[in-house]
Amino acid sequence: MSNRFRDGMVRFSFLIPAFAFFSFAMIIPFFMGIHVSFTDWNGISPSYNFVGLDNFKKIFTNADILKPLKNTIYYMVMSVIFSNVLALLLAMAVNRSFVGRNLSRTIFFLPTVLSAVLVSFIWGFIYREVFRLLFGINSLLGSPDTVMPAIVGIDVWNSVGISMIIFLSALTGVPKDLYEAAEVDGAKAWQKFKNVTVPMIMPAITVNVTLAITYGLRVFTTPLIATNGGPVRASETIAIYIYRNLFDFKKAGYGQAVSMIFLILLVLIGWFVSRVLRSKEVEM
Amino acid sequence: MKKVLTLTAAVALLASVMTGCGSAGDNKNSEGSTTPASNKTSDKPITLTWVHHFGEEGARKWIDLGIQEFKKNNPNVNVEVTATDGGNYKTFLNTKVAANDVPDIYMIDEIPGFQEIIDAGYATDLTGQPFLNNISEQYLNGVKSTDGKIWALPIDTNGGGVTYNKDAFAKAGITQVPTTYSEFLADCQKLKEAGIIPIAAGFKDSWTINWDINPDLLVTGVNSDTNWIADVEAGKATFADNKGHFKEVLERFVQRLPYVNDDPMGTSWDKVQELLGSGKAAMVINGTWTVDGAKSKNPNANIGLFAFPSTENPDDAKFAMKSTGGIVVNPKSQNKEAAMKLLETFSTPEVGKIFQDNKKGISVIKGLKPDFDPTYVELDASYLKTGKTFDWSQFSPNFVSVELSNAFTDAITSLILDKNHDVDLTIKTLDDSFNNIRELQK
Numbered sequence: 001m002s003n004r005f006r007d008g009m010v011r012f013s014f015l016i017p018a019f020a021f022f023s024f025a026m027i028i029p030f031f032m033g034i035h036v037s038f039t040d041w042n043g044i045s046p047s048y049n050f051v052g053l054d055n056f057k058k059i060f061t062n063a064d065i066l067k068p069l070k071n072t073i074y075y076m077v078m079s080v081i082f083s084n085v086l087a088l089l090l091a092m093a094v095n096r097s098f099v100g101r102n103l104s105r106t107i108f109f110l111p112t113v114l115s116a117v118l119v120s121f122i123w124g125f126i127y128r129e130v131f132r133l134l135f136g137i138n139s140l141l142g143s144p145d146t147v148m149p150a151i152v153g154i155d156v157w158n159s160v161g162i163s164m165i166i167f168l169s170a171l172t173g174v175p176k177d178l179y180e181a182a183e184v185d186g187a188k189a190w191q192k193f194k195n196v197t198v199p200m201i202m203p204a205i206t207v208n209v210t211l212a213i214t215y216g217l218r219v220f221t222t223p224l225i226a227t228n229g230g231p232v233r234a235s236e237t238i239a240i241y242i243y244r245n246l247f248d249f250k251k252a253g254y255g256q257a258v259s260m261i262f263l264i265l266l267v268l269i270g271w272f273v274s275r276v277l278r279s280k281e282v283e284m
Numbered sequence: 285m286k287k288v289l290t291l292t293a294a295v296a297l298l299a300s301v302m303t304g305c306g307s308a309g310d311n312k313n314s315e316g317s318t319t320p321a322s323n324k325t326s327d328k329p330i331t332l333t334w335v336h337h338f339g340e341e342g343a344r345k346w347i348d349l350g351i352q353e354f355k356k357n358n359p360n361v362n363v364e365v366t367a368t369d370g371g372n373y374k375t376f377l378n379t380k381v382a383a384n385d386v387p388d389i390y391m392i393d394e395i396p397g398f399q400e401i402i403d404a405g406y407a408t409d410l411t412g413q414p415f416l417n418n419i420s421e422q423y424l425n426g427v428k429s430t431d432g433k434i435w436a437l438p439i440d441t442n443g444g445g446v447t448y449n450k451d452a453f454a455k456a457g458i459t460q461v462p463t464t465y466s467e468f469l470a471d472c473q474k475l476k477e478a479g480i481i482p483i484a485a486g487f488k489d490s491w492t493i494n495w496d497i498n499p500d501l502l503v504t505g506v507n508s509d510t511n512w513i514a515d516v517e518a519g520k521a522t523f524a525d526n527k528g529h530f531k532e533v534l535e536r537f538v539q540r541l542p543y544v545n546d547d548p549m550g551t552s553w554d555k556v557q558e559l560l561g562s563g564k565a566a567m568v569i570n571g572t573w574t575v576d577g578a579k580s581k582n583p584n585a586n587i588g589l590f591a592f593p594s595t596e597n598p599d600d601a602k603f604a605m606k607s608t609g610g611i612v613v614n615p616k617s618q619n620k621e622a623a624m625k626l627l628e629t630f631s632t633p634e635v636g637k638i639f640q641d642n643k644k645g646i647s648v649i650k651g652l653k654p655d656f657d658p659t660y661v662e663l664d665a666s667y668l669k670t671g672k673t674f675d676w677s678q679f680s681p682n683f684v685s686v687e688l689s690n691a692f693t694d695a696i697t698s699l700i701l702d703k704n705h706d707v708d709l710t711i712k713t714l715d716d717s718f719n720n721i722r723e724l725q726k
Binding site: 042045063064143144232233244249251252 | 371372374375378379381382400401403404487488490546547548549550551552555685686687690694697698701720
């Protein structure tokens with residue numbers, strides 16, 4: 001047995017516990033549920049009929065799905081932009097040395113430890129009561145025009161800490177001499193950022209952007225708790241749409257079919273994005 | 285290697301979207317596990333699970349105190365109560381069914397809307413149970429399926445109407461409750477001029493939108509066609525047919541909108557109870573449970589009830605009362621016997637009195653007087669005893685299909701959000717969206 005093969009096996013063995021749990025909780029149930037997408041099962045009754053590809057045909061002929069699709073894409077684009085830009089700015093800020101640096105790191109990270117459910121309740125209250133007192137405006141969650149930005153705001157607040165930590169760990173790994181060399185060459189702050197920082201932290205950008213995209217596309221908890229997808233479906237995402245069909249509308253077969261297509265899309269998008277971003281990384 | 289790892293991690297994250305869907309279809313094996321465990325030994329500790337959707341403090345107190353009463357005779361039984369949100373209750377129950385995790389005891393609001401859960405075998409047939417003798421005969425109608433079987437222990441008789449703060453009315457110089465629709469609007473104007481919110485609306489909780497129109501919808505429907513909702517649901521009629529005079533109901537709803545509080549879409553039901561209890565708002569159009577809600581927020585609130593006057597004829601202003609739904613025992617529960625005993629406790633006059641004193645509602649248990657609260661003494665005297673009430677057990681204002689029911693609420697929400705409050709457009713939207721969901725069979 002070659003050493004390389006042995007090393008590979010040792011590394012792989014570290015993955016076994018996680019993989020076993022993942023199979024048990026995700027992969028196995030997923031395969032057990034595939035057949036449902038070819039049936040007219042209502043989600044409760046013990047019997048159902050096979051209907052072939054009818055459910056999949058319905059997805060592409062049903063105008064009903066367009067609204068949640070639009071909301072999901074909007075949410076994904078906005079949260080990718082805002083959570084990453086904000087996280088990078090925060091990370092660069094707390095990467096400098098100043099009094100209270102550790103305290104500010106903790107404060108920026110703190111919202112992340114709260115559950116999305118709790119955060120949705122807190123922000124629901126803030127939008128309803130506090131914003132009303134401070135700015136005299138109606139709850140942003142109550143109008144179809146403002147509900148999506150308001151929900152993006154809640155989630156960015158909730159998740160920016162994690163992205164910040166990932167950026168921060170990448171920033172601390174950038175060698176100081178690269179900046180010194182750039183300064184000697186006469187680089188300004190923006191040029192240093194563009195030509196030294198960004199390429200050096202590209203792996204962190206890959207992780208953060210990929211995570212934000214995939215999380216953004218399957219967002220469920222925040223809109224469900226904050227608005228229940230309302231008002232008038234203005235914050236209904238694909239994940240909520242699937243959930244509604246599975247459990248509310250007694251269309252488990254259709255819901256399962258949507259989630260299958262959705263899963264395939266998510267895997268493709270995640271794979272494509274991380275591939276494109278990986279190609280931009282520099283090896284040290 | 286790096287790439288493979290990233291991809292694995294990505295797939296891991298993505299696949300979590302599927303979590304909700306995996307357990308579909310495996311609840312067929314559950315039959316085997318339902319053989320009742322031999323828990324005849326009454327000292328064996330048992331935990332019962334009970335899920336309800338009461339949002340008012342008084343109702344929760346009734347459940348807690350009733351359970352204490354039950355534990356006096358059954359010290360080994362522990363009852364775990366979970367309260368959920370009323371708007372999502374049916375979904376919640378459906379997910380429990382799908383996950384094969386139905387609680388031992390739960391509530392249903394009405395038989396038709398929960399028929400599928402009954403058909404799937406998650407409700408115990410209570411017909412002939414001795415404890416049902418404690419319940420007034422007439423109130424068992426609301427828990428019977430069409431074949432006459434009884435599926436739930438009814439709790440209270442409740443109704444739809446206007447709950448009002450008497451002090452707020454006095455402050456605006458209103459001495460008598462309105463009995464015609466034009467009087468109602470004139471009173472709204474007087475209240476507004478006196479700086480009081482005439483009608484509190486908490487449309488953030490979408491079920492309150494339905495209940496804001498229900499008192500009107502019920503009395504108008506009962507006076508015209510009690511089948512119109514069922515006909516629309518079945519595709520035998522359209523909203524444009526206007527068989528239940530629903531268009532007029534919506535027109536009156538729109539006329540009331542200028543008198544509701546600011547930002548109704550951002551206001552919660554909880555806040556509404558507070559506004560009414562404190563007298564900042566004068567009226568809430570909803571169900572009789574609003575009395576409990578307002579008094580929980582302010583025990584000294586001077587609260588009254590009156591029938592929603594939808595016409596110009598004072599004789600039409602009748603109070604909508606009924607008893608539907610109640611407590612259900614899951615027959616697949618391991619502790620069915622203990623659950624039935626709990627039901628027995630909750631059908632005793634003692635617990636009925638606890639209900640009336642705390643929940644501030646009229647219990648269906650025989651031999652109890654509505655003397656628990658001045659609001660109900662008045663309701664009893666001015667509506668129930670004088671016959672100015674009607675029973676709507678047989679006329680559900682709800683659509684059975686959640687999809688239709690959501691489309692209905694969405695259309696009314698759009699009507700609220702639409703600056704022009706265009707009723708004709710709403711009727712058209714309703715018909716269009718209903719036709720997309722179910723087939724029109726006319």
